[in-house]
Amino acid sequence: MARKDDHEELAAEAAAGKGHPTPKRKERESAQRRALIADPKAGAKERRQRLKEQRAKEQQAMLSGDERHMPAEHKGPVRRYLRDSIDARTSLGEFALPGSILFVIASLFFNTNPNVGSLIIFGFYALVFAAIGDTLWAMRSIKKRVTEKFGAENLGRGWRLYSAARIMNLRRLRVPRPVVKRGEYPV
Known part of the structure; x- marks a missing residue:
């Protein structure tokens, strides 16, 4: 009998409609979108610092001949x-x-x-x-x-x-x- 009740509930919901319009794709995407980095400025600063350290390491490798840290075109x-x-x-x-x-x-x-x-x-x-x-x-x-x-x-x-x-x-x-x-x- 539980099946009959469930079926009746679904039929009643379908007859009444869902109660709100279908959201636009743009609205759904914006609701799901979240920042990958909590603080974009701090993330950019951290990226710049990492790149600066990487370039310094590569430059030192280029001057010393250490092939482990050279850029790919010289390895x-x-x-x-x-x-x-x-x-x-x-x-x-x-x-x-x-x-x-x-x-x-x-x-x-x-x-x-x-x-x-x-x-x-x-x-x-x-x-x-x-x-x-x-x-x-x-x-x-x-x-x-x-x-x-x-x-x-x-x-x-x-x-x-x-x-x-x-x-x-x-x-x-x-x-x-x-x-x-x-x-x-x-x-």
Whole structure:
């Protein structure tokens, strides 16, 4: 008999209606929404502090050569091998920036004589093209050594730009700092 009573109650409720309009989706979502962080300002401050500590740890790792805390683009045995191979050699790209500064200064002093000015410009272009050629040759030989040691599939993306940027940079300004001396090629 309890079943008959329940059925009658449901029928009575259906006839009477539910007593209120169906809430809009926007109203239901806003009722369920709650802040993920109790105090957004404190949460943002904490996030900034964590990021600051993380960046400081990464910067220290870049200066010391500690690979555990380096950013992802510098981690791994292949990247270490690339860095060590580049740092072991002397490249013309290292001298392109100081050379260009010297060429600008020389062109300021010798701008009255067109023959000397054109010779300076020719010398600058010769240095730039020689540095580009040296960079391409170095990248080709480094790629060959890396693929012999790790395989072509482990070379990864972006290695060309990574290598070229490191080759063209002054050794003192390279980050992560060089850990090998000139001539100490990795095995």
